[in-house]
Amino acid sequence: xxxxxxxxxxxxxxxxxxxxxxxxxxxxxxxxxxxxxxxxxxxxxxxxxxxxxxxxxxxxxxxxxxxxxxxxxxxxxxxxxxxxxxxxxxxxxxxxxxxxxxxxxxxxxxxxxxxxxxxxxxxxxxxxxxxxxxxxxxxxxxxxxxxxxxxxxxxxxxxxxxxxxxxxxxxxxxxxxxxxxxxxxxxxxxxxxxxxxxxxxxxxxxxxxxxxxxxxxxxxxxxxxxxxxxxxxxxxxxxxxxxxxxxxxxxxxxxxxxxxxxxxxxxxxxxxxxxxxxxxxxxxxxxxxxxxxxxxxxxxxxxxxxxxxxxxxxxxxxxxxxxxxxxxxxxxxxxxxxxxxxxxxxxxxxxxxxxxxxxxxxxxxxxxxxxxxxxxxxxxxxx
Amino acid sequence: xxxxxxxxxxxxxxxxxxxxxxxxxxxxxxxxxxxxxxxxxxxxxxxxxxxxxxxxxxxxxxxxxxxxxxxxxxxxxxxxxxxxxxxxxxxxxxxxxxxxxxxxxxxxxxxxxxxxxxxxxxxxxxxxxxxxxxxxxxxxxxxxx
Amino acid sequence: xxxxxxxxxxxxxxxxxxxxxxxxxxxxxxxxxxxxxxxxxxxxxxxxxxxxxxxxxxxxxxxxxxxxxxxxxxxxxxxxxxxxxxxxxxxxxxxxxxxxxxxxxxxxxxxxxxxxxxxxxxxxxxxxxxxxxxxxxxxxxxxxxxxxxxxxxxxxxxxxxxxxxxxxxxxxxxxxxxxxxxxxxxxxxxxxxxxxxxxxxxxxxxxxxxxxxxxxxxx
Numbered sequence: 003x004x005x006x007x008x009x010x011x012x013x014x015x016x017x018x019x020x021x022x023x024x025x026x027x028x029x030x031x032x033x034x035x036x037x038x039x040x041x042x043x044x045x046x047x048x049x050x051x052x053x054x055x056x057x058x059x060x061x062x063x064x065x066x067x068x069x070x071x072x073x074x075x076x077x078x079x080x081x082x083x084x085x086x087x088x089x090x091x092x093x094x095x096x097x098x099x100x101x102x103x104x105x106x107x108x109x110x111x112x113x114x115x116x117x118x119x120x121x122x123x124x125x126x127x128x129x130x131x132x133x134x135x136x137x138x139x140x141x142x143x144x145x146x147x148x149x150x151x152x153x154x155x156x157x158x159x160x161x162x163x164x165x166x167x168x169x170x171x172x173x174x175x176x177x178x179x180x181x182x183x184x185x186x187x188x189x190x191x192x193x194x195x196x197x198x199x200x201x202x203x204x205x206x207x208x209x210x211x212x213x214x215x216x217x218x219x220x221x222x223x224x225x226x227x228x229x230x231x232x233x234x235x236x237x238x239x240x241x242x243x244x245x246x247x248x249x250x251x252x253x254x255x256x257x258x259x260x261x262x263x264x265x266x267x268x269x270x271x272x273x274x275x276x277x278x279x280x281x282x283x284x285x286x287x288x289x290x291x292x293x294x295x296x297x298x299x300x301x302x303x304x305x306x307x308x309x310x311x312x313x314x315x316x317x318x319x320x321x322x323x324x325x326x327x328x329x330x331x332x333x334x335x336x337x338x339x340x341x342x343x344x345x346x347x348x349x350x351x352x353x354x355x356x357x358x359x360x361x362x363x364x365x366x367x368x369x370x371x372x373x374x375x376x377x378x379x380x381x382x383x384x385x
Numbered sequence: 386x387x388x389x390x391x392x393x394x395x396x397x398x399x400x401x402x403x404x405x406x407x408x409x410x411x412x413x414x415x416x417x418x419x420x421x422x423x424x425x426x427x428x429x430x431x432x433x434x435x436x437x438x439x440x441x442x443x444x445x446x447x448x449x450x451x452x453x454x455x456x457x458x459x460x461x462x463x464x465x466x467x468x469x470x471x472x473x474x475x476x477x478x479x480x481x482x483x484x485x486x487x488x489x490x491x492x493x494x495x496x497x498x499x500x501x502x503x504x505x506x507x508x509x510x511x512x513x514x515x516x517x518x519x520x521x522x523x524x525x526x527x528x529x530x
Numbered sequence: 531x532x533x534x535x536x537x538x539x540x541x542x543x544x545x546x547x548x549x550x551x552x553x554x555x556x557x558x559x560x561x562x563x564x565x566x567x568x569x570x571x572x573x574x575x576x577x578x579x580x581x582x583x584x585x586x587x588x589x590x591x592x593x594x595x596x597x598x599x600x601x602x603x604x605x606x607x608x609x610x611x612x613x614x615x616x617x618x619x620x621x622x623x624x625x626x627x628x629x630x631x632x633x634x635x636x637x638x639x640x641x642x643x644x645x646x647x648x649x650x651x652x653x654x655x656x657x658x659x660x661x662x663x664x665x666x667x668x669x670x671x672x673x674x675x676x677x678x679x680x681x682x683x684x685x686x687x688x689x690x691x692x693x694x695x696x697x698x699x700x701x702x703x704x705x706x707x708x709x710x711x712x713x714x715x716x717x718x719x720x721x722x723x724x725x726x727x728x729x730x731x732x733x734x735x736x737x738x739x740x741x742x743x744x745x746x747x748x749x
Binding site: 049059260305 | 507
Binding site for chain 1: 535
């Protein structure tokens with residue numbers, strides 16, 4: 003692996019950059035050195051394949067790729083966010099197999115998780131960026147305020163400045179959560195901070211959007227795994243979401259779909275239909291227009307998802323879902339109250355109709371009265 | 386925190402009834418297993434089905450597992466959490482369940498094969514074991530001497 | 531404008547504009563027709579006007595034999611797509627929800643598989659009608675630009691509705707928004723085109739029945 007003859011005179015930092023360092027272990031070596039057996043590694047690969055919604059036949063390929071992957075440096079920037087995305091990803095109170103993925107990356111900077119603070123923390127970030135320039139992964143959660151940089155700062159650096167600076171040497175950017183991908187709740191009407199998404203600001207780097215409020219944890223780790231396994235970005239849809247997780251709508255994979263097709267709906271919460279598990283369309287479910295993996299991958303390691311627990315989908319992985327017309331208004335219903343407008347219009351139109359009718363009538367009458375009588379003499383005269 | 390703060394009475398009941406035919410995915414899945422078993426017999430082709438990739442209503446996964454039943458082999462793998470590798474009542478059809486350290490299921494596969502790959506001892510582990518055993522035996526030699 | 535913003539617009543201001551124009555247009559036209567009045571008929575009434583009128587509103591729904599023989603295709607295809615429109619618009623659960631929200635009434639729906647089938651049949655019928663119209667020399671001669679536009683406005687909601695339901699071609703929010711927009715275009719065009727026949731047919735049938743009933747003849 004290392005060419006000892008050429009590297010004698012190089013500094014460790016240079017070696018890490020060139021990727022030839024003896025400290026630069028592959029993922030497989032890292033795991034084995036941590037005492038993880040091959041069986042555990044296979045279990046990890048199987049879970050990864052399942053997370054990435056890949057066919058189990060891919061497991062040996064994933065095993066081979068992960069075996070030889072290098073630990074990428076990951077810098078995580080948190081901007082205007084509620085920390086829900088970090089919470090979703092890190093079940094911080096209990097280690098799990100998903101944390102292996104976390105362990106297999108070198109998380110060099112993360113506000114919530116790192117122990118360091120202040121200048122030391124910022125310096126660590128800058129060193130990590132320098133040493134891995136062009137090769138590190140930048141993960142961003144939270145939106146960026148553009149109205150006034152002072153609305154959200156870290157160590158005195160505005161979100162915008164930190165993002166632009168950190169993006170320069172990133173190999174790729176993963177925008178996690180609907181705030182970072184599409185603006186999220188800060189972006190909702192009237193958007194007091196002028197919040198924008200990562201994609202609105204960065205145009206020259208590949209960006210993977212992983213929306214959701216929060217995103218399903220396995221989706222976040224799945225995207226990371228994909229990057230680790232293949233070193234590439236997964237196939238993205240027209241708004242930058244990995245098709246493997248966001249390629250199907252909730253409606254298409256919902257287990258309550260047969261009820262929708264048969265026309266069996268819950269009318270209110272906790273009525274007969276709701277207890278029988280009927281479709282929640284009438285209660286405002288946005289499943290038909292929402293693309294996410296909730297219906298198959300589910301939450302809490304496959305325990306359940308909102309619809310299964312009886313609440314309609316709110317469409318949290320779509321842009322502007324907060325302004326989407328109300329969580330409890332069915333998709334086929336208008337978002338404004340037309341009844342009043344309709345009644346006023348009808349009254350006004352009736353009045354207008356009567357007025358126009360009267361005008362037509364008077365026109366007819368005046369035409370009739372202006373009608374000159376014709377006599378036989380007149381006709382004979384024209385002969 | 387005073388004990389008299391919130392009175393708790395009885396258990397919480399959920400009013401969700403599990404219907405009989407919900408997603409129509411149970412029978413097709415069982416048929417797929419049957420076909421896979423046929424392929425195993427004819428040309429030794431193994432298959433793996435990821436149970437998480439199919440939308441199932443609450444209770445349907447249990448229905449499938451109950452239909453497959455329990456067979457002669459129940460193996461437990463203890464690494465990074467428990468894993469259960471059980472042969473069902475249908476020889477050649479195995480259910481492999483991976484749990485994490487908290488006991489939650491992280492993945493579940495139905496494998497149609499002679500023996501799931503993860504059950505057999507792995508080459509790298511055997512190599513590591515050989516080195517270990519050599520070391521341990523050498524130490525014993527030394528202490529005995 | 532993002533997909534969801536587009537969808538929110540058609541569900542919001544777009545819908546309001548369309549409904550206002552639709553209601554105002556229909557009522558004004560109706561009022562104008564009614565207020566036109568009729569010339570006093572100086573002949574003696576030999577039968578009942580109202581009786582003949584009301585009866586004819588219903589009986590005209592059945593085509594008479596000679597019309598049927600002369601234009602079999604038009605009658606059958608016409609019935610097919612009108613019935614199809616009725617089923618897809620008024621008997622589909624999400625649409626019934628819309629009506630419930632606007633007028634406060636709702637009624638039982640029909641399984642979506644059936645609605646789906648009716649939609650497909652209606653689309654085919656409408657396409658066949660267009661082909662027939664363009665191939666028949668007389669029909670082609672009397673067809674105006676407005677006729678083609680109205681045909682397009684009628685078939686678009688069916689096609690876009692089918693696409694939205696089956697998720698063909700684009701992502702779901704955009705498909706749904708386009709479907710709702712196509713319906714709004716139909717509503718806006720309604721009072722200004724021959725689509726008014728949906729309301730004026732009552733008046734026309736009544737009038738035909740009334741003048742015959744007045745004269746004491748069958749209508």
